Amino acid sequence: MKIRQTALTIASFFALQLSAQQLPGGGQIVKNEPKLTYLDSIKATFVKDHMAACVDSLWLQELTSLDLYDNLTEDIKTINLDQKVEYELSTALFKERLKKLDEKSPFNIEYNPGLENIVKAWLKNRKNSFERLMAISEYYFPMFEEALARQNVPLEIKYLAVVESALNPKAVSRVGATGLWQFMYQTGKQYNLHIDSYVDERSDPLKASDAAAQYMANMYKIFGDWDLVLASYNSGPGNVAKAIRRSGGQQNYWNIRKYLPNETAGYVPAFLATMYIYEYHKEHGIVPERALVKHFATDTVMVKRQLSFKQLSDLLDIPVAQLKMLNPSFNKNVVPYYFDKTHFLRLPQDKIALFTSNEDKIYAYAAYEETLREKPYSQLASARRSNDSLYEDSTRVVSRTKYHKVRRGDNLSEIAARYDVSIAQIKKWNRLKNNKAPLGKSLKIVTTETIAYRAKKKEPKQPVEDKTTAVAVDLKAAKEATKKLANSTPEAKNDVAESSTPEYYVVEAGDNLYGIARKFNVSVKDIKGWNNFDDDDLLAGTRIKILKDDQEPAVADNEPTYKTVEYTIKKGDFLGLVAKKNHVTLEQLREWNNLEDNNVVIGQKIIVNKIEVTEAVASKGKNDKVSKGKNNNHYYVQKGDSLFSIAKKYPGITVSDIKRWNGIKNENIKPGMKLKING
Incomplete structure (x- = not known):
């Protein structure tokens, strides 16, 4: 280790020496700094919170992995309570521990060989799985207990979520049951869990736990037995009622178990086995892994506009995987904003401070990114297109007066070429006595342009008083009007100063x-x-x-x-x-x-x-x-231009067109080059 550190130190020293080498001419090699982006400028103004994040990538992977759910679900489906399992747990000791559990639980926990077999099977084959599950429990169990206590439901029902989903909020069964408590779509709607394209509250730990507690309380009012409540949660109250009738009116779970669906028959034993292993894990050598984040180490903040997990990750330096784990109810990795419903974002406590201190800047960045998206045509354009039958397309030639401010390096020849006029015309319009372009002066330029317009069909023009109308003349008349305008144009008032600073x-x-x-x-x-x-x-x-x-x-x-x-x-x-x-x-x-x-x-x-x-x-x-228009006949190449970027400025024109019109054989163009645009 010491040799490695020494080697790194020497390498760093030589790297610093090389970075400061002198060039032969006496200059120094300058390292190009990365170009600042809008995101960098936003984050540079953030009020920083220096608390370290308490979740790492391994823990995130543990909380979002579905392997525990798949394994546990398969065990419950294929469980054989009659198959004896050899394990170092005496029947007498097991009975004694079950009796203690029964004393402090409202469930009817009694010994039977089937329950003993499933406990021994899991202790023998699933120790590692329960060590991982107990770590995840540290995050979710406080939420469950709070929701259950509000409905006066036994707190032991928190172990049911382990059986249902292996504590994975993204778990989905083969029939579509979703979330920690495996709600079906209709049942979720019945208990006011909102479901749409962006949000599925069946995966929300808090709201789904409240709905599950309410369901348990309602079922207990019907059956009056918590074992039967558990059975009804899995197979539905109708199937439990049928089993009671088929058994001749018996109401103990173990007496009606053979009349229940196969999956439900192993459901309550799996629940009781989970409760036993959680309560007596130390006695069986199960050492729980420790959770790196607990529920009380997080908090929520109300979101006032739509934000994506990618934007939050970039701004708050928090992994997208962590945002998904803390906010499993958002389907599209987006926190939506609805005008009639509020949504809350759950973050680690250190990130809550960073978010609330810079909330306006975060929303501003999201709004900036939204402006970069391609927008559809305006409603006005759509309305015009819908009335195509009432209008006809035409063109007109108009005269237009422009002003060009003379800057350093300008001359009359370049100005005349840019606006497609002659030097003599510029001198005449501005009463110049020589060919020198006066620095700082705004030169008047009169041009003629062809523009497109739409007019109503078969309707005579009505004279409108005190309102401007578009001038529509043919090309010859436009040229004559241009000459008259040039001759009658007065000299511009108050010329600018001869120089700029x-x-x-x-x-x-x-x-x-x-x-x-x-x-x-x-x-x-x-x-x-x-x-x-x-x-x-x-x-x-x-x-x-x-x-x-x-x-x-x-x-x-x-x-x-x-x-x-x-x-x-x-x-x-x-x-x-x-x-x-x-x-x-x-x-x-x-x-x-x-x-x-x-x-x-x-x-x-x-x-x-x-x-x-x-x-x-x-x-x-x-x-x-005079309608505004753009002279598309010529284009002067600017610094940084390419044939591709120029073609993009003229819809319908390709790079090949520009090459053909200007006799260009390769991609090389230079600033100041005048390109002919015939499109």
Whole structure:
């Protein structure tokens, strides 16, 4: 052992030396840090609880294994009470111990050879099984005893769960009986155990124990004998009543046993044998294994939104197997959220503190993961499709005014190519005297675009006063209107300052784009554009560029404006729920409201939608609404682009199409390359 430790120490020393080696040019090898994810940033803000978890993988395997259930069930089915078993247990001693059990139990425990044979068989062949069962009992028996005591049912009935399911809440019999107490579907419903796709309360230790205790109490009111209650639990009260009639009215279990179904005939002896072995395990050399977690070492918390076991495992660092063991009633490894019913999650006590201290962040992470799922078409689109017979598809050519803010490195040639116009047109629209692009100025660009629209069939257009309508003209008329617009466009007011002041910010652990944008009073979109970011993930230590204008550009008369929709936070709301109600994403809500996190308070007003309203001057002096569109004729390759990612931006277009239109033979493309998109 000492040699091994010494070798590990030497290996670690050399590894540290290698990690600090100098490069030939004097530089040092820098180890790439892993990229931070949203999960990492959430967990970095958790309030930590340093108590150690008390359940390990072996114990979880023990609590969820079905081998004990299979073996014990097979023993009960094939039991032969008349077969004598040789074991070191005298009949006189066995009778004496049974008499002591009978004195402190409401059951009629009397000696008979069949009971002696099954006890000796299990002591001879199932010692190891009972050592394991006694360890699991330490977790479940306190629950059983509490439920039985509430209904004034003998506490010894807790041993019945050992016979029924071998203390496995996921046990399912060949006829569909489920859970620790093996309830059938109809019986479970009768005793208010909820069963659906997500939840099966027959596997819930607490609720199923309450139902079993209630069943025992009801059956005792009928039969008045606890042995017959046990028989009715296995075969049903109807079969017990038939056996009583067939025996001539006898009401002792051992007298009517031969009239009961075969499985029930060995059921009560198996129960009494289990009780004997539990009570006298020390005398027979059975050493119980110790439970690593007990019922009182766990607690429950009410769940306020749907959470999966995978999400809880990632956030709380708790194995999924442990969550399944503690919460066996949840079928799909999901804790559901119903508007009319509450669900409770059982966790070890040290994890309860971690959950309750960071509950809002856990729900925020679940809401974030929900936004990543593919969404169906909106209800509005569905309604439009359902009325296809009332509409016809068509296209129109419209003129549209855009603004391009000149940044460092821009020139008129590239700007003209990007918007598919000429340099002369840009100079004319903006009254430029030379070909130099003025840094920081917003250049006016007038384009013509073909857009699709839907119109009602066979209905004449009705004039609408004081409302904007879409301009529908053919291509030739659109070009003439574009020239008129260019000639009549006034110069933009209040040009921006000639230069922009760059700043740099070093990303720290826990930072995100929304917080940085709010800190510098800029938008997330601008930060992505300045630094060529493709996504929202940031790596700690990254140096990002922030451009802050000395003077903001004035908004032209027909520059796009926005109409906002506000929502007031109510009791029970959280940001993910608000986003879902308004069919937007969490990122949009945070950006529109400059939120650094997902925390909101009751009464707070937040923007839940922004509707862009663009107006342009059209022919005949009327204000016509110009539909928003996208110029899909060309695409300029950005840093990090690939042919596959570009093709995904244009539905219906493949990588092969882009290669054919641009004469590309391989996958190599470079930033700044202009690609023709003919789709």
